[in-house]
Each structure stands twice: as C-alpha cells, then as structure tokens.
Amino acid sequence: MPDTSPTGSQRTILILGATEAAPPEGLLPAPEGARFTFAAGPPLEEALAQADAIFVWHGRGRDIEAAWVAAGRVSWIHAASAGVDKLLSPAIVASDVVVTNSRGIFDGPLAEYALALVLHFAADLGPTLAAQRERRWAPRQYRRLAGRTIVVVGAGPIGRAVGRLAQALGMRVRLVGRGARPDPEWGRIEAVADLPALLPGAAFVVLVAPSTPETQGLFGAAQFAALDPGAVLVNIGRGALVDEGALLEALRSGRLGGAALDVFAEEPLPPDHPLWSEPGVIVSPHMAGDFAGFEAALVARFREELEAWLAGRPLQNVVDKQAGYVRSADPGQRSGSA
Template sequence: MPPTRLHVQVNPASSLAAAFTEARLRAAAAPGQVTISFGQTPEALEAGLAAAEVLLLAGQAPLHDLPRRAPHLRWISYTSAGVEWLLQAGLPEAVTLTNASGTHIPKAAEFTLLSVLMLNNQMPHFATAQRERRWAPKPAGTVAGRTALILGMGALGGAAAQALAGQGMRIIGNSHSGRPHPDVAVMTRGGDFRAYLPDTDVLIITLPLTPATHGLIGRAELDLLPPHAGVVNLGRGEILDADALAAKLRDGSLAGAVLDALPQEPLPPESPLWDTPNLVITPHCGLYDPGDYAPRCLDAFFANLARFRAGEPLHQVVDPARGY
C-alpha cells in the first residue's frame, strides 16, 4: 500500500503552534505509512491541499471550496474539541471530520475540581474583597454532600463527574442521550435539567456549541439557582448569558463564578466582566496541558491514521447533525 498523503497546517496564531512543529510530526510518523507536507502560510495550505488525502489542522484555516482545492481529501483531523467553525465551512459530505475529544480529560478533571473548590471556599469573594482592600471573612464547609449539576456528559463532563464524586459530591448529569454514568446519581436529558436547578450548589457547563446549546443558560435558568450557588463554564462562551450572570453576581443573587470560556475571546479590555465582583476569569486555557496535550493528540491521530489505512472506522468522529 502506498503512503498516505498528509498535509499538516498550523496556524501561527494558535496556542498549539509551538507544540505542533514539523520536526515533532515527522518524528511521530511511522516510516512508510505517510508522506507529510507541512505549512503555516496560505500558500503552503494551497499546495498541500492539492495532493492531500488527509488534513491535520492545528488552529483555524480557510477551508472554503474544498472540492476544487482538495480533490483527493477524505479526512480532516482537528487538534481541538470544538468544531463549530469547521461545520460552518461547508465541508464536503465525503470528507470525514474528527476532533480531539477526550484529549483534555486529565486536565479537565483537575481544573473542574479546582474551580468547584474555589467557589465552595469563597475564593472569588476573597479576591474581590482583596481588590477592594476589605477584610471580609466568610468561612465555608467542605464540598462533601453538595450537589453539582453537569451539563454535557461527554469526555469533559465525565471527567468532571468522576473528580467531584471522589470528593463526596452528589452529581446530577445532563446529556443528549441520557445514558447512565457510574458517577452520576441522577441523569437527565434535554431540558429536564431545569427542574434540578433550585437544588444545585454548582452548575458546570461542559457542552459543545451547537444550535441547540447556543444561549441555553440565560437569565431564566440562572434565576432558578439558589443565591449561594456558583457557575463554572468550561464549554463555550455563547452557551451562557454572561451579562445576566454578571448582573446576578453584582446584586448578590449568585455567589460566584469561574469562566474559562467567554462570549468574546480575547475578552476586550472594556468588557464589564473584568470588574464583575465574585468572578474569576481564566483566558480559555484551563483545560490545556502544554506538556501532555500534543503527545496525546498525536498518539490519537496516528492511531486513527492506522485505522484509516486499514479501512477501519475512525475514532473521535464528529456527527455534523449533532455538531460534535
């Protein structure tokens, strides 16, 4: 069997650019299985697409008119989990799209636990008081016995559930399928999660961005949470009404929040979110492990490449109808 023609396109502006180097790609490739072209410019993309059967993307790239530009293309592998921009690019039906779902699992478990512990131990409150030079004691108990509602029980949500259940928390899950999970006490599906919001101590969003999830958590949903509750968004900024959240943090009808996904990224300096009390902002890097992400991603890609060459089903395949 001849080698598979692979083009690797790395956007220099991507946070992954430093990890996905040409030398690293060539070192990871199995001899005789693949011929690699590599590029970071529009010109390199055009040249690579002309012959490529497989396109490995780190960061975004212009992918319009692929039937003309990439007549041999059969598979696009994207090195991130969120693929909404790719689904909007009008990919040919004959091209399979895979993502990096599952690659974040170890860091997702740790960062979710960190976020929930910060909220439970009033760290956003203390950070706000420190900026205002106020001495404002607010003791708290442990998270054991408290309730976390996780929206999205894919790889990220499953990792979050396992980490929080290990601390003795009661987990309510929500997913498209409603499939049971060993760490989830109550599994809901669709809009059923709203009935559990009044009993939720921390709401955790790990959903992908799709037409169904866009704007899912608005003022009405936030108003159902008790005043002591916190919110953690690890999914996409557009899923949560950040202005409604900020208003509730300012008037004290919610206790705190941690946002790793923002409505606009980078968040502009003039955004009022920067000065919102009891809010911790992390610039969409909480789930990224700079040491392990690239090796795990490349291991998964080359394992998929072996399946591709053997005519076997690929892993991490995106369903365009669902958006993830």
C-alpha cells in the first residue's frame, strides 16, 4: 500500500456532496492538523486542486471523474458508503490514491431489511393488505420460513449477516461468493459460477454482491429459469446485478413469485418504469441502509479514519481498487470478504 500519511502542518480535506452552511452532522470541528473545504458538486477543478484528501458524501463519487486531472495532491479518498462502484473511475483505479469505504456500518441494518422483505412474501402480506383496502375478510394459509432454502449471493459481511438472521429463523442457507472455498463459520462458500445448480429448490434469493465487472448482469434469464416456480428475488446489492428485462419476463410468466428491489439499473427509477406497477413487486428507493442514525455513524467512521491518516497510522477498510471491494486476509472472518 502506498504511504498516505500527510506531511506539513495542515492538510486540506474536501467534503464532496455537502456545503459549509449545511455540513454532515458531527463533522465539525476539523481535528488539529486538518481543515475542511466543501463542494456540493461540479465544477470541482479548483476544490480538487487544493485537496489532500476527499470525503465523498451522499454518493457524489461519480462527480470526481471529470475533474480528476486537477487532483494532483489527493492521496486518500474515503467513501461514506459500502459500495464504491460510482467512485472507481479508471483514472482513480490506476492511481496510487488509497480508497477506503464505510464497511461494517450497514451489515446489520441491511440484513434486517432483507429479512423484512423475505418475511413479507413468506407471510403473504401483499394479498392481506390488498384485502384490507377492499374491506374484505380473506383468511388463508401461508408457508413458514423454517426448513426452506435461501441463497445469499455475496459472502461478505452483509451477506453473512443476512445468512445469520435467516439461519436464526430456521432456514437452510447457501452462501455464494466469488469462488468455492471452505469456511470456518459456514462450512463451505459456494462459487458464483455454480449458481444455476444452486438455485433449484431455493425459496428465496437475496443479492448483496457489489457491482463489479464480474457481477454485471449476474442474474438474468438463465438464472430465473433455474429457479423453482414461485421463488422470490430480493436485491439490496446493486441494480446492475439484475437483467431487469429478464426479471419482468420471469414475473409475468409466473416463474418468479415476487421480487423486492431496493436498487435499480437507473436511479431514481423513472416514473414510467413498468416495475412500479408490476404485480408482486416491492420497489423501495435505495434506502435499505438508511437506518435512523446512519449518517452520524458514517461521519464517526470517517473521523476515525481521518485521525489515523493524520497520525500516519494504517487505514482500515482499504478497498482493492481492481476488485472493487475490501478484501480480508481470512475470508471466514465475521467481517469477511465479498
């Protein structure tokens, strides 16, 4: 890893996606040895030219690419998110700049959100709510989660948290990662290349993998065809993981029993997109990680990293820019890799 420790008496940290009049809560004051500058968005050339580091707030990482040539002094970028796909332009990937993310903050909240969506379908709450709106008394049976199989695609900390909650409800969990490997917690992580063979028999599939070149279009027509009729898809990872055309076809053919989507290929989801009104679909506005207090937690994590950076200590959550996520030395650790 290149040396990212600052030199000199004071370092300039660009807060991208906020203003000095409305900074992220808990950010101020700047610690000794640092000063904060602010830019809500483009143009960024002047702000980047003065910056030694960047704190990317509110997902504004994509704004950096067009002005990156001006960022001659930047040695560290911290993302207030777990995903960094919008930030990792080819120029940043090729540079010596160290990128860190906010891994760990969203594990539990995202897992809870995913299981809430799974429970919605398991308890058949859609028809219950529809009957309530019609003032119609319509009791019926539903299927328990215990004993049913859930495939979780993404074996990093979020996927593992989903698996633990599902396991606590009595579900059989198949955890899928980049490659097949033994795992001290799960016994075995399955390979994403074997996904078609893992899908038959699954009642639910939860996608939590990051968006990388390898995961683009990960779930398409072949994967939907491999599912048992009535299976449910939950995507809290990235919209690019799913072929939305194939998803709609699977829903309309009856192959898929439902889908809960928090992420989409285009965000915000256009008002005329057919997913808004497709029966059996839950659309949520990329909010699965937005638990009460999440912004304060993101700022606290950034300040921890900033204190380490200013002191020349190692940074945590360093992203492998080629892979697109944080790697762990031991993939079986509770904070393990994707």
